[in-house]
Amino acid sequence: MEKFQEILNDSWDFYRRTLILVAKGSKLYYAWCLSLLAIIIVGFIFYLKQHEVGLIATNMNDQVSWGLYIANFTYLVGAAAAAVLLVVPSYVYQFKPIKEIVVLGELFAASSVMMAVLFVMVDLGRLDRFWHMLPFIGSMNFPQSLLAWDVIALNGYLILNIFIPVYLLVNFYYRKKPNWKFILPFILLSIPWAVGIHTVTAFLYNGLPARPFWNASILAPRFLASAFCSGPAIIIIIFQIIRKVSDIKLENEALFKIAELIAYAMFLNLFLLGSELYKEYYSHSIHMAPVEYLFEGLHGHNLLVPWIWAAMAMNVMAFFIFMIPQTRKRLSILNLGCLLVIVGVWIEKGPGFVIPGFIPDPLGEIHEYIPNLLELMVSFGIWALGLLVFTLLMKVAIPIETGKFTHTDYEKGVTAFRPH
Amino acid sequence: MQNKRYTRREFIRNLSLTTLAGLSLPLLSSCAKEEVEDFLQKHFHEMTEEEKKRVIAKLEQRYLQKYGRKFQISTKEALPDTLWGYGLELSRCIGCRRCVYACVKENNHSRHDPQLHWIRVLRLKRGNLINLENSEHYYDPDLVPEKGFIYLPVQCQQCQNPPCVKVCPVHATWQEPDGIIAVDYNWCVGCRYCIAACPYKGRVFNWTEPNIPKEEINPSVHYLGNRPRMKCAVEKCTFCIQRVRSGRYPACVEACPTGTRKFGNLLDPNSEIRYIIDRKRVFRLKEDLNTEPKFYYFFEA
Numbered sequence: 001m002e003k004f005q006e007i008l009n010d011s012w013d014f015y016r017r018t019l020i021l022v023a024k025g026s027k028l029y030y031a032w033c034l035s036l037l038a039i040i041i042v043g044f045i046f047y048l049k050q051h052e053v054g055l056i057a058t059n060m061n062d063q064v065s066w067g068l069y070i071a072n073f074t075y076l077v078g079a080a081a082a083a084v085l086l087v088v089p090s091y092v093y094q095f096k097p098i099k100e101i102v103v104l105g106e107l108f109a110a111s112s113v114m115m116a117v118l119f120v121m122v123d124l125g126r127l128d129r130f131w132h133m134l135p136f137i138g139s140m141n142f143p144q145s146l147l148a149w150d151v152i153a154l155n156g157y158l159i160l161n162i163f164i165p166v167y168l169l170v171n172f173y174y175r176k177k178p179n180w181k182f183i184l185p186f187i188l189l190s191i192p193w194a195v196g197i198h199t200v201t202a203f204l205y206n207g208l209p210a211r212p213f214w215n216a217s218i219l220a221p222r223f224l225a226s227a228f229c230s231g232p233a234i235i236i237i238i239f240q241i242i243r244k245v246s247d248i249k250l251e252n253e254a255l256f257k258i259a260e261l262i263a264y265a266m267f268l269n270l271f272l273l274g275s276e277l278y279k280e281y282y283s284h285s286i287h288m289a290p291v292e293y294l295f296e297g298l299h300g301h302n303l304l305v306p307w308i309w310a311a312m313a314m315n316v317m318a319f320f321i322f323m324i325p326q327t328r329k330r331l332s333i334l335n336l337g338c339l340l341v342i343v344g345v346w347i348e349k350g351p352g353f354v355i356p357g358f359i360p361d362p363l364g365e366i367h368e369y370i371p372n373l374l375e376l377m378v379s380f381g382i383w384a385l386g387l388l389v390f391t392l393l394m395k396v397a398i399p400i401e402t403g404k405f406t407h408t409d410y411e412k413g414v415t416a417f418r419p420h
Numbered sequence: 421m422q423n424k425r426y427t428r429r430e431f432i433r434n435l436s437l438t439t440l441a442g443l444s445l446p447l448l449s450s451c452a453k454e455e456v457e458d459f460l461q462k463h464f465h466e467m468t469e470e471e472k473k474r475v476i477a478k479l480e481q482r483y484l485q486k487y488g489r490k491f492q493i494s495t496k497e498a499l500p501d502t503l504w505g506y507g508l509e510l511s512r513c514i515g516c517r518r519c520v521y522a523c524v525k526e527n528n529h530s531r532h533d534p535q536l537h538w539i540r541v542l543r544l545k546r547g548n549l550i551n552l553e554n555s556e557h558y559y560d561p562d563l564v565p566e567k568g569f570i571y572l573p574v575q576c577q578q579c580q581n582p583p584c585v586k587v588c589p590v591h592a593t594w595q596e597p598d599g600i601i602a603v604d605y606n607w608c609v610g611c612r613y614c615i616a617a618c619p620y621k622g623r624v625f626n627w628t629e630p631n632i633p634k635e636e637i638n639p640s641v642h643y644l645g646n647r648p649r650m651k652c653a654v655e656k657c658t659f660c661i662q663r664v665r666s667g668r669y670p671a672c673v674e675a676c677p678t679g680t681r682k683f684g685n686l687l688d689p690n691s692e693i694r695y696i697i698d699r700k701r702v703f704r705l706k707e708d709l710n711t712e713p714k715f716y717y718f719f720e721a
Contacts, residue, residue: 054651055610056627065615065625125610125625125652128459132590132609139463139591139607147589147613209709210583210619286551363542363574363621364552 013408014173021405022395026245029395036388043381046374047122055125058375063367064358066123068375071350072382073119075230077201078223078349080112080157081194082231088191089261100248100401102187103165107393108238109194110161113154115386122378146204153197160190169400174407198223205357213290213357216279222272223349228265229315230345232258233338240335246398256329262341263322266315269345290356298360303368308352314344454478463591464604464644476643483648487632489639493647496665498598504659505599505693506670506715507682507702508573514678515564515571517541522675523575526660527646528638530630538624538657539575539672546570573680575672576601576622576657577705577713584614584623593654598665599686599714600658602644608653615654619706620713623656659683686714 025033050057060067083105121127132138133151142148164186171178202223205214236255243250277295280288292298297305321327321337328334351371360366371379399405461475476493483491520539523529529536542555546568555572565571582601585593592608595601615623629651641647642662649655660670664683673681684691693716696702700718707713 054626054628061627062615062621062624065612120611123611125612126608129590129607129609132463132592132607139466141589141591145587145589145613147587147611151589204613205616208583208587208617210617286553289553357616360553361621362552362619363540363557364555365557365621 010407017405018396021399022392025395029245033388033391036384036391039384040381040388043378043384046377047381050122050374050378051127059369059372061367061369063361063365064355064369066354066358067369068351068371068379069119069123071354072379073116073123074201074223074354075346075350076112076116076119076386077154077197078227078345079231079234080109080116080161081198081224082227083109083112083235084161084190084194085228086232086235086258087187089257100250103168103397103401104238104242104394105235106161106165106190107397108235108390109190110158110165111386111390111393113158113161113197114389115382117154117158118382118385119379122382146200146207149200150197150204153193153200157190157193157197160186160193164190165397169397172400172403173405175403195224198227205353210362211290211357212287216276218272218276222269222276225265225269225272226345226349229262229269229318229341230349232262232265233318233341233345236338237335237342240331242394242398247402247404248398252329252331255331255334256325259322259328259334259337262337263319263328266319266322266341270315270319273348289360293359293366294352294356298366301359301366301368303370304352304355307347311344311347311352314340315348318344458606461606463607465591465594472643479647483639487634487637487639487648489634489637491639491641491647493641493643494662494665495643498596498600499665501685501687502598503686504578504664504714505684505686505691505697506578506659507684507693507696508715508717509680509682509700509719510570510572510717511719512678512680513541513571513573515541515543515559515566515569516677518675518677519573519672519681522671523657525636526638526663526671527658528632528641528648530626530649531632531636533631534627536624536626536630536655538622538655539573540621542572542574543569544572572717574620574622574705575715577620577711577715578657578659580712580714581710583617583619583709583711587613587617589613596644596661600661600664601656602658602661603653603655604644605647605649605653605655610652610654612654619709619711623654625654626651628652 058067086105087102121130124130133140133148135142135152140148140151142152164183167183167186168178199220202220205211206217206219207215209215236258239250239255242248277291280291289298293301294304294308296302318337318340321333321340328337355369359368396405457478462471464472467475472495476495479493480491483489517539520537520541523539524531524535524537527538529538540557542552542557543559543566544552544555548554549570549572552572559566559569578599578601580595580599582595585595585601589611590607590609593601593603593614610625612625615621615625626649630649632648637648638646640662642658642665645658645661660668660672663670669683670681673683682692682696684693686693688694696718697716700720702716702718704713704716
């Protein structure tokens with residue numbers, strides 16, 4: 001009983017101090033958090049309207065029945081997968097701040113998966129029936145429906161990526177050495193699981209013969225290749241922000257290594273895309289209509305054409321930036337490359353992937369889709385929520401990692417001691 | 421015993437609590453209770469007979485209030501030894517869309533903004549049949565048939581191997597023993613994965629609360645068929661489940677002025693549909709996808 005009381009006191013103390021930690025920050029920190037909060041509120045108000053009148057409030061329709069929400073979902077699953085996959089090269093290249101990278105990568109993955117799940121939830125017509133999808137409680141169509149697989153894969157990944165960093169951070173907080181024998185299997189499990197979530201998400205589209213654009217066996221590899229571009233690009237930017245605002249030391253060399261990795265991934269991504277384009281254009285069957293719609297326009301409908309060509313240009317430019325050592329080793333150009341990849345892959349794999357699947361529709365109808373204001377606002381709201389959650393997680397995780405935020409008993413101890 | 425004195429604070433507290441309870445009571449007992457019931461309603465297959473009866477009674481009450489008509493909501497099960505099949509003679513169809521509007525009326529579709537259709541009639545230039553990319557869905561001439569065109573009506577093909585059932589994450593849609601693909605409108609989560617999976621565009625979505633004028637309502641409905649639906653759930657042609665299970669033809673078959681549409685039991689060797697399959701030249705849409713539709717297009721022998 002006394003022990004329990006102690007744990008209760010300890011955790012109360014932790015929460016209290018966490019709140020103080022989160023509430024205190026520079027002016028920039030306040031401005032950042034408050035603007036995110038404002039975007040979240042605006043997004044939420046727009047969502048309430050959608051919830052009230054139904055999905056008619058969006059620009060989706062019977063022809064293009066998935067839109068911006070599912071596009072964002074697809075992209076974020078990739079980002080989440082890549083964040084953890086980054087742990088592998090970190091091990092291979094023996095980065096010194098490996099433990100920070102594990103924790104950071106996994107918290108980033110958790111935030112991304114959370115956003116991905118939210119994008120599915122706002123896309124559901126009947127959010128009130130969400131529980132029908134839950135295993136044991138509802139009636140899940142497992143293993144038949146790939147969406148059921150995705151519910152399990154994404155939630156499992158989310159739990160894994162919350163459990164691992166929390167376990168490590170709690171240990172660091174108490175200045176204890178984490179039991180690596182216990183936690184390492186989970187970290188190792190998170191790596192194939194990361195491949196899993198993205199593969200399952202690719203298969204979700206892949207298994208539909210009604211949609212020839214998605215019914216290509218190259219889809220899952222393409223998904224992984226593009227995720228290996230956008231995920232690390234986001235991480236490079238985040239690393240730089242973190243080392244600016246905290247004491248975590250990250251050498252440029254580490255960033256350049258990641259950039260090199262992006263070059264390989266981008267090569268693979270462009271190669272796979274090229275293979276697909278070759279097959280479509282050389283065989284020239286009627287099933288290439290969606291590709292034609294995307295790259296050239298179909299019967300005068302060409303809303304996506306400028307977007308996909310912009311994405312192609314960005315991806316190719318980024319490829320050269322990351323491939324040539326002289327350019328990738330200049331931080332300003334490196335960051336430009338990251339930005340190009342983040343946006344380029346988003347277009348290619350988000351709207352550029354989801355929308356052409358519906359155009360033309362199975363009965364040959366061409367109905368163009370472009371998201372409306374409500375869809376944009378709800379999407380911004382979810383992105384802002386993800387960023388806010390990630391920011392707050394970092395605000396607590398980084399001081400624990402650097403040994404600045406520990407249990408009070410150890411406060412008086414050696415402050416220079418680092419947990420690893 | 422302690423002398424009980426009513427302090428002002430206690431009085432205010434009791435008063436406010438009583439008011440709160442009084443205000444929330446009608447809310448809880450009518451609106452909220454019904455909403456909670458709706459929220460917790462089980463999958464159609466998991467309901468006991470008793471529960472089904474309760475749900476039907478609730479719906480009848482609700483429809484009476486909304487449409488001012490007494491509904492008969494059937495849950496009639498599939499007839500034994502029955503597998504429904506449909507025949508459509510392409511050479512006869514004149515593209516008048518009477519089937520489309522008969523379906524709208526019979527099946528209580530939403531009428532305005534948008535009007536939902538379970539049947540689509542495609543207009544194809546003569547010389548085309550399989551490549552639908554050049555088809556026109558919204559043709560609107562003064563007179564049909566038009567010279568140089570043929571018409572291809574498409575609705576749910578009631579596949580024996582249905583991709584939509586396979587992908588549904590929550591078992592909200594399934595194949596009935598008589599081959600009809602049914603939807604539990606109250607179980608559908610509105611993810612629209614089935615719409616993405618269907619090669620025939622057989623499924624439509626209620627993007628908003630459906631609207632039907634009171635005077636146009638059809639009160640003779642089936643729970644898995646033409647009962648008035650709700651917003652953001654998916655729906656589709658059921659071969660008029662409410663009619664065919666009581667020995668009637670689907671509304672589209674009855675409405676067709678040219679006798680293009682045929683219907684019958686595939687398991688009965690003497691049925692009209694079996695006659696057609698045996699004697700005419702039949703084909704099914706997108707047979708290469710192996711969905712095994714029970715919807716046969718045919719030409720005169």
